[in-house]
Amino acid sequence: MYRAKPLYVEGMFFPATTLGQSLLGFATCATCVWIAGARLAYLADALADRFKLAKSLVGLLLLSLATSLPEVATTLTAAVQQSRDLVLNNLFGGIALQTAILAMSDFWARGPITNYPRKANHALEATLLVLLLSVALIITSLGETFVVAGVGLGSVAIAVIYGGAIWLLRRYDNSSDWVPVDLPDPDPLAFPAPTGLSKAGNAALIWQAFAACVAILIFGLLLVIFAERIADQSGLGAGFIGVTLLAAATSLPELTTSIAAVRIGAYTMAISNIFGSNLIMLVLVFPADILFRAGPILQDTSRTVSLALGFGLMVTAIYLTGLIVRRKPRVRDLGLDSILVLITFLGSLAAYYFVR
Template identity: 25%
Template sequence: MIVILFLLMAGFVVLIKGADIFVDGAAHLARTLDVSPMIIGLTVVAFGTSVPELFVNIAASVGGDTDIALGNVMGSNIANGLLVLGISALIRPLQIFRKTVWQAIPFSLLAAIMLWVLANDVFVDGSFFSILSRSDGWVLLGFFTVFMAYSAAVIAPVDGLPPVDPVPPEKAAAVALKMAFGFCGLLFGSRWIVDSAVALADRLGAPRVVVGLTVVALGTSLPELATSVAAARRGAAEIAVGNVVGSNIFNILFVLGISAVIRPLPVNPAANMDLAMLTATSVLLVVFLFAGQVRVMGRREGGLALFLYVLYTGYLVYPLFF
């Protein structure tokens, strides 16, 4: 058990550090190639905090561990909406002024509803079992393309993009080496995480989807947590909320889309509870930020979000120990 936990922790460290190096290299490459700041903002910035989820899901799908892949995205989005924003709101109430941030929030709810529909073949069209098929994956990727086009056409020109740190030019060889090093970290880290998560589930006698919903999801949400907490401490509520909203949209439409295209993801009927929680998290975010004239998620709402996350996690792990 100690070895499994050590490999799991090492996997998270290597994965997150690899993601940081890879994204930094991608930003350098974009600057070197004179790519416009708009494109960098819409791709590199949006891509950055969701790289861990993407590579863990690719590793899980390629290895046939589809429960880990599905659980990781659902659990990560729930953790983002309840844990990450809950902690951020406790640090400093999150008041949203920029129109473009709350314009994107309904897309997060739409993505969650779309996932529920695609993952419920039994209820939607009377199939004998539910599965996120390859065609479902392409549908998700198609909607991701629509969202990116909307962001470029409507959101970016009106109110700008998330801030991109200045990136000095580097030699192409140095940039390529940096990206290769980061990519290797992503590959090895994601593989260690998936293998360790499977071993941990088998050792505890737990369903793999539960490990994906909790341990793996919490680990891959660390970049979002670090980014949003830092933004909240600086009073940058738009960055804290926008980071979570963008990541949740990216996780469902792009990460799950890629995962389903690689290997169809069977959906256990029991996952409807988790899908309902995912949708409820998105609904709560809309209610918190749209109820009343002042769009603010205060400490009371942050405390409620944290309480709900603890309650949900307890619901998942209680059967394992009692």
């Protein structure tokens, strides 16, 4: 059996492992990321209640940023290791995956999840996400034509557009110029903290949140190492592993928080969490480009990257349609949009395997 060589990363030593040991290590780290990420999401919500922050802001910025910490850790670590395929396939492949997570949460909703939003915020989030995905797809197709200090103008443009999108979403949050009709019952509860957090002091909550962040960063780094070893040892390649296995593991916090939010009726927070996380996935291209010193990171990308961006556009457009069309076909309690997103995601896995 093939055994990976010992690996040195920034002064840390990682002993050689077989494929079975790499898979076990990956599963262990993924479990730790799941637990720490879910805990951090609860802590972020408790801190938001404590400091009187708006729930819409919590879903779009705080909760999505908290659950995106695995992506931050794995992306920046892979960029430092100069692994272009792992960076881009993890980021762009995670967009379709996280949207499929929202579709899976529809199983716990009382009717199609896209019927619940009462404002156009989520449709605007999806529209801006389509814009950023389109820009990224154009850049990867044309190549970076302007490069400064090894950083491409395309990744800078994505960061600037992201900043404008967040500004627009925050400004639009209090607007009421788009009012849908025939809505389901409102969310019965805000996103709750687990038992015991309501009694903890502010300092305790902050320290627990910091500890969860550290855990996610450490195990996120280990996820990259084990994913690269699995890619080499299995022969599947970094592109396929990054767009499937690694993207799935780093999306575990989004899965736990989205399902929990939907089960208690906090549908709008679940939607904002996923769309906000997907926006963060795109803006991470900019810091990754700074750390990747072999040239612009969006230059000479693989077919898998273009496919991931295309499938990200498809699933986002499907949900954008679902948010606009209030009366849509359903299969039992599942909305047609969620069913189509799941089918598209399964199709993307077949496409990734075909071009690996």
